[in-house]
Amino acid sequence: MRIAQLANFVGPASGGMRTALRALGSGYVDAGCRRLLVVPGPEDARTSTPLGDVVQLRAPRVGGGYRLIVEPWRVTDVLEQWEPTSIELSDKLTLLPVARWARRTGVGSVLLSHERLGDMLALRTGLDATSQVSIGLLNRLLVRSVDTVVVTSDYARHEFQQVADAAGCPVVRVPLGVDLDTFRPHVRGPADVLRLVHAGRLSREKSPHLAVATAVELHRRGTPVRMDVYGVGPHRDELKAVAGDAPIRFHGYVDSPARLSRALAQADVALSVCPGETFGLAVLEALASGTPVVTADRGGARELVDETSGAWAAPEPGALADAVLEVAARPTACRRAAARARAERYPWSATVESMLEVHSSVVIPANRSRARRVTSSSTAAPATTREPITIAR
Structure with a gap:
């Protein structure tokens, strides 16, 4: 197979997306596939890497440092030269014409849905009544444009299931994974306070305010507590104001996964409390580092935590603080x-295996006119002037 991964919204803090793209791409290459990655950037460039071509x-x-491809025809120019058997899109808006191109040219298409648009916009804007009608129309268009939608959780599946069933488009749940060699337990130093940690983008749709407010609530109750926050984003100053005089330290972005694992392993409890998270790679990274997680009682992250590995509560500081204390009271070793x-x-190998099955299912055999689709029960615009980018074959 020749798999093209298309990532159209990439920035300095999109660590989860970069992690997933790299892990999947590595798995595809190890399985003998040819792999192409198309990303936005400051200028046109092509690089050959051990994980395939990067355009x-x-x-x-x-x-916020993010870039967005606004000329989708340039993506199709690249794809026409590279001739993939299937494409994997992680963008629901500007790359829709690329999915239409794939449908016209007989190339299989997979939408990897990594967010619920309604919940993401509601969290970002603070408005519950975000344009649900427009989002519903977009989702109906999406499921009629791609061969399969891949979601990472049952929570994410709910956004698509009804419209996808009506369109006859499979929705396949494929949980993401974690690097179990890099993220692992580490020896911890002694501490006489309850140590909390939060790692993630400091942007409203990720709910860092709620995590900080939970630590503040514990401090207000007189609990000896310390919280370490790892990540960057537009709301860092707001979060410092929320923290006030509580013992909360902001460390910025950690560019080494191994260093991040050591930081996560030092905590007693990790807070990953976004109620609109469709999966939660940060949850898995904390768990793999041996740190239990407290999360919201709804959202994709909730599906990653069970009664032994953490706890969940309503997404408000008092309830989450209670959950933290309950987890911290358990025997440390257990x-x-x-x-x-x-x-x-959740090893990445299982994710890759499931995604390869999905890609195989949408590849159009030479003797057929349309793609064979996986069953939904599985778990696992032209422009007037063009500037093509040439790819060596």
Whole structure:
């Protein structure tokens, strides 16, 4: 197979997406597939790597250091030269014309849905009544444009299932994974306080305010507590204001997964409390490092935590603080072993195997006119002037 991965919204803090793209791409290459990665960047460029060709297309900044390809025809120019058997899209908006191109040219298409648009916009804007009608129309268009939708959790599946069933488009659940060699338990130093940790983008749709407010609530109750926050984002100053005089330290971005694992392993409890998270790689990274997780009682992250590896509560500081204290009261060795055991259920190898099955299912055989689709029960615009980017074959 020749698999093209298309990532159209990439920035300095999109660590989860970069992690998933790299892990999947490595798995595809190890399985004998040819792999192409198309990403936005400051200028056109092509690089050959051990994980396949990487084509960077010139794209403007759209805020927060992110770039967005706004000329989808340039993506199709690249694909026409490279001739994939299937494409994997992780963007629901600007790359829709690429899915239409795939349908016209007989190339299989897979949408890897990594967010629920309604919940993401509601969390970002603070409005519950986000344009649900527009999102519903977009989802109906999406399921009629791709061969299969892949979601990472049952929570994410709910966004698509009804419209996908009506369109006859399979929705396949494929949980993401974690690097169990890099993220692992580490020896911890002694501490006489309850140590909390939060790792993630400091942006409203990730709910870092709720994590910080939970630590503040514990401090207000008189619990000896310390919280370490790892990550960058536009709301760091707001979060410092929320923290006030509570013992909360902001460490910025950690560019080494191994260093991040050591930091996560030092905590007694990790807070990953976003109620709109469709999966939660940060949850798995904490669990793999031997740190139990407290999360919200709804969302994809909730599906990763069981009664032994953490706890969940309503997404408000008082309830989450209670959950933290309950987890911290468990025997240290037991809760850390349970966290690691839970993470071991999610190796990247299982994710790659499931995604390869999906890609195989949408590849159109030479003697057929349309793609064979997997069953939904499985778990696992032209422009007037063009500037093509040439790819060596």
